[in-house]
Amino acid sequence: MKFDTPAGRNPIDQLKVIGKPTDRIEGPYKVTGTAPYAYDWHDPTLTPLYGFVVGSGVAKGRIAGMDLTTAKAAPGVVTIVTAETAGPLGLGQFNTAPLLGGPEVAHYHQAVALVVAESFEQARAAAALVRVDYDEAKGAFDLAASRGSAKAAKIQTNPAETAIGNFEAAFGKAAVRLEETYTTPNEAHAMMEPHASIASWEGDALTVWTSNQMIDRSVSDIVKTLKMPKEKVRLISPFIGGGFGGKLWIRSDVILAALGARQAGRPVKVALTRPLMFNNTVHRSGTIQRIRIGADTDGTIIAIGHESWSGNQVGGRPEGAVAQTRLLYAGSNRMTAERVAALDLPESNAMRAPGEAPGLMALEMAVDEMADRLGMDPVQFRIKNDTQVDPEKPERPFSQRQLVAALRDGAERFGWSKRVATPGQVRDGRWRVGLGVAAAFRNNQVMKSGARVRLGADGMVTVETDMTDIGTGTYTIIGQTAAEMMGVTLDKVVVRLGDSSFPISSGSGGQWGANSSTSGVYAACAKLREAVTQKLGFNSDDAVFEDSQVRSGNRSLPLAEAGELVAEDAIEFEGLANKYQQSTFGAHFVEVGVDAATAEIRVRRMLAVCAGGRILNPKSARSQVIGAMTMGVGAALMEELVVDKTRGFFVNHDLAGYEVPVHADIPHQEVIFLDEVDPISSPMKAKGVGELGICGCAAAVANAIYNATGIRVRDYPITLDKLLERMPDAA
């Protein structure tokens, strides 16, 4: 089904099942421990061996020699995979550094061997006996030091540099100006489920149970890496224990399990250990961001400029932190520039809202500072500079843009009018209290997505698609879509996901999953409705599907009477993205307390108001947003991969060192979805919210800290040591 004109009225608009806060249909499996994640898969007919990964002890250089003698002789060891035994491997399209190193080493903890043994304990013990000698080379590990050598780099559809009007001239003559530099640290996805795979060969055919967000893309990269035909690879990933972008591609567990299984002649299971994950896999690059804003005294922005520097392995992408600045605020003179420095740290890549998350950490703090310099309320300053069209191409309107409504609604609900604009004025016992606001913005990307829908003779509807549920609620919203389309209750729908033998979907990433994948299911169901009406002899134009019946005029027949029918289709988006700018918007409001004596920071209240198109399931959508807000608190207050700039690795590579928010850090969170249906986006008229929730959140926390203390920290995360020396008198 082509989607090239705005959606008219369709069966989804009935909202009998769609739009309801339904409990997750896979929930009972998750809460009883019976949902099978990658490493949980167990087939009594196969006895897998255990693989344990050996990571490089240097960040850059060559392996001078490997002594495997003692490891091979260790009890239970079956085989050891190294670059030598693996032979030449290809490089996946979505990998920058090779997944198996040797003789060249591209980064610290890059896999250099897999020890395969009868038990986990034996594999682990033997892995410690692998002796590797390196010729260590000097590397570049410090973004600030490499900033000067960074190269202009485009990312996706964003050019490396943009220029509208005359930024320099307008900024130079602006009545009120801001020019500041902000930094965000390297961050880790730190999803709870470590990357894990079980690989099994039958002849030349490979099956991998793994944890992956993008099934077809990842099959293609297995094919490229192992140089085998695509039809010989099957990937199965029905449950994913968190991804946040970190599982958009294959990682070393997949390839090493496959190589190990081939070498051993038996299935092999591999899970990356937690301390290996942070340097072995990918992370969000740190950024240095320079922001310049010039405005008239009435608060009208006349110039806005945003430059960003990030780091990556040679050939890797930039973080993309300037992208939102092209679209978020009006202003006739604008510029952005995106640069990437070649670093020998582990590969950086997409993490939840790549670009916008760190970009808004800087931009929305800068906007708060600018409002302060103008003596304007930060909510009003944002409202004043709203735009309903693409500021670079005014002929191109936003399909929907409710930023102003989100700000106003949030301000009202949060009690923003009680905020004292002068910082450091409000006390609650030992706490200095402050309020902060920030805009949320994330583009609405749409991706081709396919599905197969089967009607059973029993009236059950089964949906199959290689789409994934990474905690987003996909099982449920796909079930709701099929139920709405076929006129059945949700318990009459079976949803099967995450298997490469199913039709190719959009996969989960970039906040496009819910809208794109359900649109694919919509397309397949439209085809199945056609087949049903034909079979039952109804006119398809006026046939109504409801209560497991099909009705046309006075005739009505049970849906099941159509018998076994299968339909497959995909949604393909064409054209509308050029005519309209499609984005999601929101506003974050945060109240913090900062201990007057110790500068300990506590988040006391949080509210997000979101406009993200039709909300398919308010319960799971709300969870997406509170989860993103939680990650936003992490970004604001604690998350930072600390770089050893001499040896070139992330030092705090476990969950004790890399701090993420825990229960005690997070208050009750409130989320409001503004009414919105967006017929430009898809037949579902939905967009996405999974990344919108993190966008701007950290800046709202930072701005609240400023309001509480009068201290502006432009160097995330904002930890108490950065406040302590400048804190106002505790008295």
Place this chain on the structure above:
Amino acid sequence: MTQFGELDFNRREVVAGASACTALTILPLTARAEAATVGSPPVLSPVAFTVNGERRELQLDTRTTLLDAVREHLHLTGAKKGCDHGQCGACTMIVGGRRINSCLTLAVMHQDDDITTIEGLGKPGALHPMQAAFVKHDGYQCGFCTPGQICSSVAVLAEIEAGIPSHVTVDLTAKTELTTIEIRERMSGNICRCGAYSNIVDAMTEVAGRQG
């Protein structure tokens, strides 16, 4: 007394290993490590405990954690290995009525213990009240930390009921109050990267209210 017998046996092994090392002091460190490992088969030990009401007898490598014993040997894969270091709580089980990180304890230390895993609390179609509350309040997203969160939740309510104080308990002599602050503090060993905390507190509060 059997346990003491086993301990004695293990200590002799350790002493034997130590003297082997002493004899090899001229070799580099890695060679000494290999001398202690290479050629010697893993030390196996019998252990028997009760898991979810069922008596289980296993012959295990003494290095096997309780988590790996239950997951890899009994194929009860509800408890998850999120870190294997006691940093995330995904492996939480209830042993003798108290929650523990099952990755931080060796299986052979649990002779005759009574162990409850997530599978022992309820099943699809017959959920434990806490499991049902997690579904109702969407107290999860990806679901990976969920078995640990639920085992902790059940144990936390019991801890508060038993008057066991926490870091945030103000009055150690009064009956421990069931507040959201107490819940958040006690649950902070169970990380949820999806960020379902706010909903988990709602689920626990509802169950606690029902119990009270």
